[in-house]
Amino acid sequence: MNQNKHRNDAEPTKPAFFSKTVVDDDKPPPYVHLAYNVDPDLEHDENELNDVHHNQPVYLNYNDTEESLISHHPFDNTCKFPIIATYPEDLSSYRVGERLRRLKCENKEFPMASQDSEGYLYVHNHWEHFKNITTDVKCKILIIEGGLRNPITNKGKDVFTPVKVYDAIVNKRLWINADSYLVRCEREGELVWEKPFAGMRDVNKLKNTMTVEKDVNSLNPYGLKLRKAPEIVPDRYSVDVIGFDSTARTMFFRHMPRTVDTMNKLGYHFLYGYNKVGDNSEINLGPIFAGDIPEHKLQPKFDISGDLNMDWIFPQHSKLNPDNIQFLWKLMKEKYGCRTMLNEDISRKFYGLFTYPAYEYLPGFTELPTDHYYRAYYLAVYNKWKYGPCKNSEQVQREFLDLWYRFGQKYKNICHFGFTFFTTLTHESGLLLETLDEYLASRLAQLNMTGALDNSLSMIMSDHGNRLGPQQYTFSGRVEERMPLMAIRLPNDFARKYPTEYAHFLKNKFKLTSNFDIHQTLKDIVTMRMGQKNVVREGRGLSLFTDIPKDRTCRDVHVVYNFCTCMIDRSNDTNVSPQDKRKYVVGDTRPERVRQKSQEAINNWLQETELNKCVNSTSLEIKDKINTLSVNPYVRHGFRKQTNLTNNENLKIWRHKLDYFYYEMEVSATTVSGDAISMLFRIEQEVKRKLFNVVFEPFVQIAPQQCYRPSLIETCSCLLKGFKQTTVPNIK
Structure with a gap:
């Protein structure tokens, strides 16, 4: 053609x-x-x-x-578009309907270091458990960096390297001013325990340093309460996104009931007509966080079937340089000076969003794409280990979730854009997602209690529904695969400040929408263009803050027919x-x-x-x-x-x-x-x-x-x- x-x-x-x-007989039976x-x-x-x-x-x-x-x-x-039941009959068998509320990890070893909820480190290599004393064990803290591509050799994204080493100070509250580090404990030169940790460095302090901190900063040494400086409310909204791979809205309802209940109380809105534009993570996340990129215009709009060309929707065979993609977090950092985080559970060391596979992207960023970029940490986590729910005798995904939580807490008074993405729990099935239910619900409640949600657009979403498990062969599974989770909570004062945009948003959650619409919505928040007249929104998609027509078709939202749920x-x-x-x-x-x-x-x-x-x-x-x-x-x-x-x-x-x-x-x-x-x-x-x-x-x-x-x-x-x-x- x-x-x-x-x-x-x-x-x-x-x-x-x-x-x-098309039917086999033009004349149907009575x-x-x-x-x-x-x-x-x-x-x-x-x-x-x-x-x-x-x-x-x-x-x-x-x-x-x-x-x-x-x-x-x-x-x-x-x-x-179909609105299927949360518990449909064809997704209720034991193979796809299992319930697992709590995960128990086998206790193979006792930890010699641990972190608190704020990211402070405690090394305790002597008293392991009651009546047992660990002797002659010395621990070191190795700050690691890496996960970046060498622009000359195009190698390096799968490698991390220690850049500084400290002798661990025992039983003190330590602040390691780095995003990624290892605690390695040895006895007479033999390794007895090692674990990667994710920090969240203070960008205003010298990086890769270790300091001893007070246990309670709100009291003086004698327990007297100290006055604290008044909190500053930023003049811009922030964006906090957490995503779960292969998770449909209804699947999330089934396996995360306590989280859904908490989200409803906190004012999250679920999108009922949200339809993915493509097959896998890359083509569904790219349009959300990057929107239109110049390379898509070089592709033919239609393929040999007569439908939209997937490379026109988002290029998949162009070896894109991720450094050149104008992600929304990049815009927020470079233009508005906001803090940013990319926290992706890569699942294996050679994987990674916007860095894999080789025919889609050059292998990695050449410099840190965000203030806090955790590829080096995940490379250490998945070093010589195939992913699973447990590592170091604990549910490792709770540590990944804590980064999302700590980022929201740390920058609640500073404009920011954070994206956290889970792969390991849900990529094959939805069963293990349920083990995070009460933990995620409690973290959401804590963020709300401390005011960390007040000034942010908080989004809990997925790239697509499950594509690999047995549920994909069922009717409801096919629908779920195409209608992923998308839930949004707006800043506390949004409805009061922007009543017109808010009214549109409430209506649009029941209309046909897709990934490009989410991009335009996030861009409204990033650029703070709500309430302005004659706003020109370039690129595909319609913001949820505008009056989206109710007569949209899949072609209008750039969804090809084999993914169209209409x-x-x-x-x-x-x-x-x-x-x-x-x-x-x-x-x-x-x-x-x-x-x-x-x-x-x-x-x-x-x-x-x-x-x-x-x-x-x-x-x-x-x-x-x-x-x-x-x-x-x-x-x-x-x-x-x-x-x-x-x-x-x-x-x-x-x-x-x-x-x-x-x-x-x-x-x-x-x-x-x-x-x-x-x-x-x-x-x-x-x-x-x-x-x-x-x-x-x-x-x-x-x-x-x-x-x-x-x-x-x-x-x-x-x-x-x-x-x-x-x-x-x-x-x-």
Whole structure:
């Protein structure tokens, strides 16, 4: 294909299945059988109790002074992205649904040095444990540096080197003014214990030094409390980001319940329509932290399939020099003088974001990219060790998390940008993430208590969902892979200072968004351009602080079709390949059957949530048109790319494996006060167990003017409590 043809912005020819599902017969049968590949002899009780979707009575004391929880309804979008249950049936088996609340590491050795929560070091090589004395052991502190590329040889990123050595002072509170160091203990020249530590050097003091510090700085030597200088509030917002590899929003909900509960209390907002733009970490993190880079314009916009070229989204075969990439932390440091940190759990010494693989990047930075860069520390951690949850008899990831915590505490009164990224716990599965749940929740609570969150945009996110574990073969796993975790907490005074931007933000968390939108949002914070008129935002993406259109498509947010979660019409899909002779457990989608089961599901939902106090169940009427939706075949089959045209053609004969169907329908009813109300319901059909359930909550389309809200719960709160509003009803 002519490359020049790729370079224009004309809409390309859409790949197969882009606008509708291709089926084997242009004339569908009178009704459609849905297939699910399970043991045909397995019995399924149609009335089986579905504890996964158990609903609870809702709180109906909402009043008009409270912030709406659904200021824009996710069903009110052109893109019908799926909202799957937190505990879906196909992710509840023992292989993918294991729960592990606490991790116990085998105690193979006793530590001879340890750090406190502020990063001070204590060396205790004599008294190891009660009644045991370690004799003749001498410890040294080796400050290490490295992890940088030699610009001449292009080597060095995988090497660390001791640059200074100190004899350890025992049983004192030591400050090692370096970011990375080792404590090495020997007896008569033989190594008996060694461990890497991560410090956080004071950039205003001489680096690579060791000093003895007071245990309590707030008291004089006799215990009298000292006055402290008043804290200075910076005139710029800061950015604190912590990321977990391969973690979907719903996976995070499943395995981090205490953290999620804490985040909700602290005011974090989860993005429900956030869709990744590419396959792996590099292509998903680059657009967030670097946005558009000049090299992408050198690539053709479309590939041979007619869809967006992945190298145009973010170059993956250009051997980029990471020194030249204008990361947001670089902008914040160089232009605004803020402190910066890049804290990446590399998992193996030759890996690393923005330094690997060789066809994407030159091997490493040639100089420190941030004030605190921890590659040398992680090289020491992973030296002759393959990653796992335990090291030195402890859960090593807690130490990685503490760097994120200490950076936020240290610079809470100084503008800063910190990025911490975990790989080892979640790259293969989500099980071990749960072992950090209560620890992360407590760290968040402490940051809030000390005011470290007050002036920062705090973001807890992922690059993508799980791509490697057994869950990837399930329907819900395919969706989760494409809809990663993205949660944002805004500075305490943001809503007061920038009410327009805040109102847009609340609506946009329920709209289709992608990585480039996050970049524009972070850039707004970095450059402090909120509240300004006629702001020109260069590059792709729309800030969450602007009015994002609800009619966006995957093409608008630069998401290729095989990663696009916008559901398509599957009403004529037989779900069975004529070449596949196996037997399947089937369910049918005859219109009268769907209507009957949907009516039952809605009635049950109203009763369980006690919203039947507001909506008269006997007055429910499902309108004639019911839309049948599910993900496109490229998504369900887990395509990583579309450039294999043979595989694209095979989709026409492969079974589409539609384990879940979603039916959208308009439902009219009357309220208990006799007023008319119209709602858009989405019903999930789980084919395997023949279950129908209400998804999320319905979108209110028409309601009494004084009580209209997109949320049925909030609308009913108004109708039952009688408070007044001036909002005009949003009639579809």
